[in-house]
Amino acid sequence: MRVNRNVWIFCFFLNICLLISPVFVQAFDLRLGTGPPGSFSYFSGRVLCRMMNNQLADLSCRQVAAADGHDAYNLTNLQGGSLDLVLVDSRSLFDAINKTGKFAFLDIDYSNLRGLAPVYETPVVMVVRNDAGIQSLTDLQGKRINAGTPGSIQYQEMNRIMNAKEWTRDDFSLVGDLSPSQSNDDTKAFCFGTMQAMIYIGIHPDFSLRRLLKTCNGTLLNMDDNDIESLVHADPALWRIELPVDLYPTQTEKVVTFGTRSLLIASEDLDSETVYRIMDLLDKNGKYLKTAHRSLSLFSQEIARESALGLPLHSGAARYIAER
Template sequence: MSFKKDSIAKSYSPSVSRMTISSVLGILLFLAPLSASAYEILIGTDSVGSFSYFSGRMICRTINKQLDDVSCVVQAADDEIDNLSNLQNGSLDLAIINSNILGAAVNKTGMFQFLDINYENLAILTPLYDRPIGLLVRSNAGISTLNDLVGKRINGGSPGSTERRAMELIMKAKGWSVEVFERFEELPTSQSQDTMAFCQGTVQAMITIGVHPALSTQRLTENCKAVFLDINDEAIDKLVNSRPSCWKTEISATSYSKLARTFGTRAMLVASNVIDKDTGYAITKVLYGNKARLKNSHPALSLYPILEAKKGIKGLQLHKGAEQFFSE
């Protein structure tokens, strides 16, 4: 893919004065950076240090290496909703947005219910990676099924946190209240308060959300007798089927020696209408052409089979460039 710019040809005779030659050379030097400048793409991610930011850097690195005349730059933000807003108004060209936020925005549910903002100018290029909801349990706690959590000591996450919202989804699906547990803590992830309580035995189960494998989780499995609970449950199946922004997924055995079925959301690479069909096609093709390289950077960033990648979110279409690539 190339972005053509007009060139300027200059000629001079040997009799032209040195001053004239210097002037012409100065003009050419001034114009040269413009003719060599690249089409800039801004991709919004979560804050620096997050997996979203890491993924954005890998995407930009791939685009910059493989596509001529394109410069991809990562722009980190502390709030995912800020990225969504900046994408919608054209301040960003691409953004990595979690499927639950994206689904709520385009279908005007949850926190977007009363916002008069139209997100129809956005389109999905491809899903990037799963964000599984995991339940870590102590191996000596006698918890082997979801129903075994009843009567146990658990940490459900701090109020308003992503972990707490996920725990409330599970509890609603199962028809539980906090009273069914022996102890229901509301410890945050900050300063490792949740993991400390888990390792000390104050709680026997805790909810986690994120990509795998993760070094912090590996340490919990090795040092604190943690295992992921296999969530193979009819109530959870019904929950997933009722929420287009959720998918069934697995935490693989290669990550922590034991496979665990669960559910979660997906990080989506979303484009604004600034990205035309040709550019969207080129980006999607480059990413899928470098699947092995992306997977080598982290196993979670392995993209999806084409048939799976074509499944979007209710209310939001697949980008026409991505659609063309997937149809090939």
């Protein structure tokens, strides 16, 4: 009798503890794939995970950084279930879905991927010298330009612009193939006046670009051009991007250009309610994201809807947008 009574008392108090203790609620782990440490993708993933961990009590976001070639690595791991969310560039996502580019010979079905929202943009800007007499894209003809190292992103984007304008190398007095990664050969040539124009790809505002514009007599070229507009309309992975006047001290007017977007995507297996709450978190924390970095202010329901690239929106994201 005494033993049974003690057991009953122990069970009674154990039930009371279970009812009043909050620690028995286990957090749902989310694995977010990003680029390598030092990349803006890595920084953005850290901001997103911190926001989820601070504001969604039953979610635990863990960032998983990939090495170089991270888009293919992350998309494949998302497709296979090793990751729950991924930050991916729109160019890589488009190629993966359509089996083009570096995904042309990769026999993997990415049909289970779903879109959530855009996070930031990566503009392609044309930097020109103020003393070169370049006021528009048409003025580039006959000038000295750096096309970038063959195979590099700079090289690909310069070729994209030249193809859109139906230009060849013969339309310029000099076309260099200088790399930005080898002791900044391209910026040195620009500062010395050897090159009068060059492609710069990065996240804005960019400290290195600000220094280049200030110390080397440079400015950003407005590419508000019919041929560039046609290029953007013909390529689902590209968007028109406007850089505001106050982005750099040397800029006196807004700059129209183009570029890609970094998109937050998930597997269709991620439950709808979790995605809905993540969308709500992004929507309500615009000020926090912009404080973390000015470029992290892209989210809106309209932009999220148009950024899918033919990829279906996740059911949780579609429901959130439909209700707003």
